[in-house]
Amino acid sequence: MDSENGGTRPMSSLSRLKPPSVSAAAALQEVSESQKNVRIPQPSQLPTGLTGLKRQFPDQPSRQPEAKRKTTNDRAGDFGARSIGPAAAAGSNIRPAPKGMSLANLNNPGPTHSRQLSNASRPPSTSNYGKSVGYGARPLTSHGDRPQTSMSFSKSTNGRARSHTRTRPVTAMANHVVEDEPVAGKQQNGTMPPPSFFQPSQSRAGPLPVRKSRARFSQSLSSISIPTSPTPRKSSLSSLVGRMDRFHIDEQQADQQAINGKQVIPEKDNQVQPQQQQAAVSLSNVTVRSRRKEEENPLAPTDQEVQADPVVPPPRTPVRVVRKAMSDFESALNVALTPRTVAASPSPTKSTQPFLTKESNLRGFTAWDVDERLHEVEAQFKAMKEVMHGSLTDRKAMEDVIELAKTRANDMERERDQLNQRNSSLQSELNELRLQVHSLTLDLETERRSHQFDVEGRSREHQHELNELRRELKDETERAQRGHREALEALERHYRAELDDERSQKSKEVDDLRTRLDSEQQDLHLALQGKDREMQTMQSQIEMLKRDLEQEQLAKKNLQQKFAELSTTNMTLEDRGRALRAQIEFLESDSKQQSDSFASMEARLQEALKIAEEARQKLIKEETERRVLFNKYQELKGNIRVMCRVRPVIDSSEGEEAKLLFPDLKTSAQIDVTGPEEKSSLGVVSRKTIPFEFDRVFTPSVQNEDVFGEISQLVQSALDGYNVCIFCYGQTGSGKTYTMSSADGMIPRATHMIYDTITQLKEKSWSYTMEGSFVEVYNEELNDLLTSSRESDPKRKLEIRHDDARKSTTVVNCKTVRLDSPGMVETMLAQAQNNRSVAATKANERSSRSHSVFILRLTGENAATGERCEGTLNLVDLAGSERLKHSQAEGERMRETQNINKSLACLGDVIEALGRGSGHVPYRNSKLTHLLQYSLGGNSKTLMFVMVSPLEAHLKETITSLRFATKVHNTHIGTAKSTKKLKE
Numbered sequence: 001m002d003s004e005n006g007g008t009r010p011m012s013s014l015s016r017l018k019p020p021s022v023s024a025a026a027a028l029q030e031v032s033e034s035q036k037n038v039r040i041p042q043p044s045q046l047p048t049g050l051t052g053l054k055r056q057f058p059d060q061p062s063r064q065p066e067a068k069r070k071t072t073n074d075r076a077g078d079f080g081a082r083s084i085g086p087a088a089a090a091g092s093n094i095r096p097a098p099k100g101m102s103l104a105n106l107n108n109p110g111p112t113h114s115r116q117l118s119n120a121s122r123p124p125s126t127s128n129y130g131k132s133v134g135y136g137a138r139p140l141t142s143h144g145d146r147p148q149t150s151m152s153f154s155k156s157t158n159g160r161a162r163s164h165t166r167t168r169p170v171t172a173m174a175n176h177v178v179e180d181e182p183v184a185g186k187q188q189n190g191t192m193p194p195p196s197f198f199q200p201s202q203s204r205a206g207p208l209p210v211r212k213s214r215a216r217f218s219q220s221l222s223s224i225s226i227p228t229s230p231t232p233r234k235s236s237l238s239s240l241v242g243r244m245d246r247f248h249i250d251e252q253q254a255d256q257q258a259i260n261g262k263q264v265i266p267e268k269d270n271q272v273q274p275q276q277q278q279a280a281v282s283l284s285n286v287t288v289r290s291r292r293k294e295e296e297n298p299l300a301p302t303d304q305e306v307q308a309d310p311v312v313p314p315p316r317t318p319v320r321v322v323r324k325a326m327s328d329f330e331s332a333l334n335v336a337l338t339p340r341t342v343a344a345s346p347s348p349t350k351s352t353q354p355f356l357t358k359e360s361n362l363r364g365f366t367a368w369d370v371d372e373r374l375h376e377v378e379a380q381f382k383a384m385k386e387v388m389h390g391s392l393t394d395r396k397a398m399e400d401v402i403e404l405a406k407t408r409a410n411d412m413e414r415e416r417d418q419l420n421q422r423n424s425s426l427q428s429e430l431n432e433l434r435l436q437v438h439s440l441t442l443d444l445e446t447e448r449r450s451h452q453f454d455v456e457g458r459s460r461e462h463q464h465e466l467n468e469l470r471r472e473l474k475d476e477t478e479r480a481q482r483g484h485r486e487a488l489e490a491l492e493r494h495y496r497a498e499l500d501d502e503r504s505q506k507s508k509e510v511d512d513l514r515t516r517l518d519s520e521q522q523d524l525h526l527a528l529q530g531k532d533r534e535m536q537t538m539q540s541q542i543e544m545l546k547r548d549l550e551q552e553q554l555a556k557k558n559l560q561q562k563f564a565e566l567s568t569t570n571m572t573l574e575d576r577g578r579a580l581r582a583q584i585e586f587l588e589s590d591s592k593q594q595s596d597s598f599a600s601m602e603a604r605l606q607e608a609l610k611i612a613e614e615a616r617q618k619l620i621k622e623e624t625e626r627r628v629l630f631n632k633y634q635e636l637k638g639n640i641r642v643m644c645r646v647r648p649v650i651d652s653s654e655g656e657e658a659k660l661l662f663p664d665l666k667t668s669a670q671i672d673v674t675g676p677e678e679k680s681s682l683g684v685v686s687r688k689t690i691p692f693e694f695d696r697v698f699t700p701s702v703q704n705e706d707v708f709g710e711i712s713q714l715v716q717s718a719l720d721g722y723n724v725c726i727f728c729y730g731q732t733g734s735g736k737t738y739t740m741s742s743a744d745g746m747i748p749r750a751t752h753m754i755y756d757t758i759t760q761l762k763e764k765s766w767s768y769t770m771e772g773s774f775v776e777v778y779n780e781e782l783n784d785l786l787t788s789s790r791e792s793d794p795k796r797k798l799e800i801r802h803d804d805a806r807k808s809t810t811v812v813n814c815k816t817v818r819l820d821s822p823g824m825v826e827t828m829l830a831q832a833q834n835n836r837s838v839a840a841t842k843a844n845e846r847s848s849r850s851h852s853v854f855i856l857r858l859t860g861e862n863a864a865t866g867e868r869c870e871g872t873l874n875l876v877d878l879a880g881s882e883r884l885k886h887s888q889a890e891g892e893r894m895r896e897t898q899n900i901n902k903s904l905a906c907l908g909d910v911i912e913a914l915g916r917g918s919g920h921v922p923y924r925n926s927k928l929t930h931l932l933q934y935s936l937g938g939n940s941k942t943l944m945f946v947m948v949s950p951l952e953a954h955l956k957e958t959i960t961s962l963r964f965a966t967k968v969h970n971t972h973i974g975t976a977k978s979t980k981k982l983k984e
């Protein structure tokens, strides 16, 4: 150990003066640091025992100055003063600490000192506290997170590799023990168990944990800090107590050796009495402080020197301690009496040893003052006497303490024995229980195996029984099935026999029922026939009754008529009677004159009636002649007539009205149109008035009814067997459709008139059939307007067929509707209007882009005269005649307009050709002229309406149309001939 510390202390014990070793210096520094960390408790903070201790041993700073080196007597006095503490504490009424609570807890029983389970956060334990000698917590070393305690120290002695922890002793006490106790047993592990004041003085065979707990408890007690007194007595006492601790350490070392170096980590032992703890605390602290003083005084005998002496047995009682102190004192005295080397005097011989020994050469030294030395010895002797006195007092206190400790030790021994006994009994019980558990386990296993064998055997038996039962059940089932089958067969036979009987019986019943039903059916049939006859009779009676009823109704009507006639006759007769009575009265007065007068009047009346009849007959004859004459007039005048109609201005928004004048309202055959402005060569702007004359000019105020009145004779001509063609020509929006197809236009009025005429002609034995068709010429193609686009077959195109012999035209594949009533004509017109191609242009929203032709074929027969006639009425609504440039049509509309213009030009060409009497009339140049071939010229009567717009904007078109109409009007296209012929 010395070599480890590098100390140079001589091994000889004669000098007893050794320089402080490095380890001792380190220990001294450790103790000094510990003392710095000590928080000196105030008297009020000290435990009661310690407070009493302080009362008994008050500090005496005046006896000896602090700077003065302490002598052995001083340390002995310290020992006595300190050793009294535990005794006083034992004698006082110190309340024992609670179980599990150390003395440190008593000093500061705050919650912060409660033992924590967590290593990382555990506050310094009481053991650590004892190591650090004060409340100041020692910072954690690098050896581990957990503060190193006496427990860990004890663990290191348990053979673990903890020798490296010796680099820094945990506590001053531990440092002292480790470094200053060159005991072989202690140095084996480099550590030693903490000293314990209550350690048994001899090795015992008691339980090791108890001893360990006592050691730990003693170390924890060392954490109690007691202020160090500067008095020499206290130093001496500390020295003594330190020696006593080392004695105990020796004893503990012996115990360690007794338990073969094995140490069990003590369990938590809280059974140490607080008085013992307190005593140990005081002693250990005193030891620490005294050792520090010893280190400061190298001349004083140290504990190591005492411990190093193997001859001197360690004192085991305070008496021995005192004796040892005395011997120490004597040794010190010898040293003191030994001539010292004066520091200022040179050494007679140069010795390499720094201390005085018996071999030291003292020759040459100056003699020292004996008197002074005696005084010093006397003073020291006095002090020694005082120390002795105090030591005796201390001895008594220590003996009390020892007695108390012995008592406590005995109690604990007893308790330990009891615990050992209980432990052994519990161990034996545990062993017994283990044996029982083992035997029970074996029994259980045996039982389980036997039970398993039993279960397997029983399962085999059950399986066998189950198989047997299955076989039996199968046999039983088969037997039962056989029995049931036989029973079923027997039952079947039985029921079959019963069924046969039942069937024969039922068949007999059915036969009876059938015969009965037949007879009943015959009866019912007979009854039904009777009922039929009755019903026929009833029906005949009903018929007869109906007829009777009708006859009765007729008779009733006749009677009613007769009654009415009779009533009238009665009234007439009454009137005549009244007249006759008046006449009788008159006659009675002047009968002859009155009778003559009556006869003359009667003759005049008869004459008037005769004249009236003659006039009526003459009227009829003249009417017939007029019609003949009209037709002859038509034939003579030419068969084309032109009428002009000007529509009214519908809305002022249409624009400025053109200047159209009608000069001759009587004849109504002229229209004067003020032409557009013209600039002459002289620059004079003027507007010409262009006069146009036609067969009839209709002003804007003329209604359709008046217009129809003018053409009704033409319609009548159709009934007389003429081909009549009425067509409207004019620009878009001039009123063509309005005139021809409106609700009161020419077509409805013509049909209505024809119906009326047909009805009238029935009296003359004429019967007519009327068939209508409606076609359209669009882009030089014929379309049937009475057939919708869905119904029409594109493969069946309309074709124009002419019958040259009959001068009639037929459109093949065109739908022809028999018109039996005026309502059918209206329906046909509406249908045609829907199917007609109407497209919008810039000239007119509702511009008709096609020519529509309504063909009404009239066939009449006169049953009386045998005459037959076929006439055709063509009502044509031409498309707009506006010029292409004006219409601004594009694309498809342009093509439409071109076709329209072409067909209209062809119409003009045909009329021109007819007027010229050309042999070839270009009917086939257009579909329109081709369709109207026999309605233009020949035996046809043609009427052209030239429609005029009243607007100034349409003036040019108006003039163009009027010029074209004038051209037509001036054309003589032949004589119309009636188709009326006698029926062969």
Ligand SMILES: Nc1ncnc2c1ncn2[C@@H]1O[C@H](COP(=O)(O)OP(=O)(O)OP(=O)(O)O)[C@@H](O)[C@H]1O
Pocket: 646, 647, 648, 650, 700, 730, 731, 732, 733, 734, 735, 736, 737, 738, 739, 844, 846, 847, 848, 878, 879, 880, 947
């Ligand atoms: N005499 C009239 N009295 C009142 N309104 C008329 C008369 N004539 C024409 N109209 C009106 O003028 C408008 C154009 O007439 P309509 O459609 O008959 O012209 P259009 O010559 O047939 O034109 P399109 O060639 O485009 O068919 C219509 O709204 C019609 O009602």
